[in-house]
Amino acid sequence: DGGNQREFDYFKLTVQWPGTFCRRTRHCCASNACCRGSNAPAEFTIHGLWPDYNDGTWPACCSRSRFNEKEISTLVDALEKYWPSLSCGSSSTCHGGKGSFWAHEWEKHGTCSFPVLRDEYSYFLIALNVYFKYNVTKVLNDAGYLPSNTEKYPLGGIVSAIQNAFHVTPEIACSNGALEEIYLCFYKDFKPRECAVGSILLPDMSLLKGSCPKYVSLPAYVS
Numbered sequence: 001d002g003g004n005q006r007e008f009d010y011f012k013l014t015v016q017w018p019g020t021f022c023r024r025t026r027h028c029c030a031s032n033a034c035c036r037g038s039n040a041p042a043e044f045t046i047h048g049l050w051p052d053y054n055d056g057t058w059p060a061c062c063s064r065s066r067f068n069e070k071e072i073s074t075l076v077d078a079l080e081k082y083w084p085s086l087s088c089g090s091s092s093t094c095h096g097g098k099g100s101f102w103a104h105e106w107e108k109h110g111t112c113s114f115p116v117l118r119d120e121y122s123y124f125l126i127a128l129n130v131y132f133k134y135n136v137t138k139v140l141n142d143a144g145y146l147p148s149n150t151e152k153y154p155l156g157g158i159v160s161a162i163q164n165a166f167h168v169t170p171e172i173a174c175s176n177g178a179l180e181e182i183y184l185c186f187y188k189d190f191k192p193r194e195c196a197v198g199s200i201l202l203p204d205m206s207l208l209k210g211s212c213p214k215y216v217s218l219p220a221y222v223s
């Protein structure tokens with residue numbers, strides 16, 4: 001099934017900072033990554049791999065294909081570590097039901113990555129590989145931007161570190177002054193590219209998704 005919308009133009013890998021997300025979510029519960037205390041991830045984890053259009057819009061829910069965890073059984077260990085759901089509330093799926101974070105991401109975004117990624121297994125495998133190859137956590141750590149509940153870091157410095165490493169400008173989203181998500185864009189062959197043409201380029205060169213102050217925090221997880 002090739003989907004019911006025109007083919008996308010490029011991919012956007014979205015990674016999230018657990019220390020920020022877990023502070024604001026009201027759905028933390030004992031069983032999820034958010035509340036695992038010292039086991040909580042100290043690295044950016046995957047939110048999704050999103051097909052986008054150059055005009056700033058995106059397709060969603062492109063086929064009737066339902067998430068089937070059996071198809072990704074060999075990837076589950078890696079996905080639990082690098083693509084955990086940080087929210088305990090179940091997510092809406094494209095067909096009116098409720099499902100896991102993985103089900104939500106596959107049905108909403110993954111199904112739109114056809115024909116580049118042809119099935120659920122390819123979608124999750126490629127997302128993991130791209131995430132490993134473009135390791136934002138390592139780039140920020142190497143530049144001295146370490147998790148902290150006291151430090152604030154210049155947004156321009158964070159953007160520069162990523163530009164120097166990958167030669168493209170990331171989009172960045174914040175929540176309550178803390179960095180929450182970083183978006184990296186890719187051509188269909190997974191070479192890095194700039195995100196949507198026409199995004200507003202800020203003085204510090206970042207393409208802003210959500211509102212970030214000039215200095216942002218990278219909160220360490222507190223149980």
Ligand code: 5GP
Nearest residue numbers: 012050051052056057058059108109209210
């Ligand atoms: P938010 O409003 O939290 O930024 O985004 C809500 C949802 O809209 C996201 O979870 C995602 O599914 C979708 N979304 C937001 N921005 C983008 C984008 O740039 N590209 C795509 N493909 N989806 C997006």
Ligand code: 5GP
Nearest residue numbers: 016047048084085086087089091092101104
């Ligand atoms: P998106 O913004 O990708 O369309 O939607 C994200 C959905 O997945 C929301 O319904 C949210 O409650 C759910 N969700 C489950 N786990 C996570 C998580 O770790 N991060 C985010 N951003 N959303 C999550």
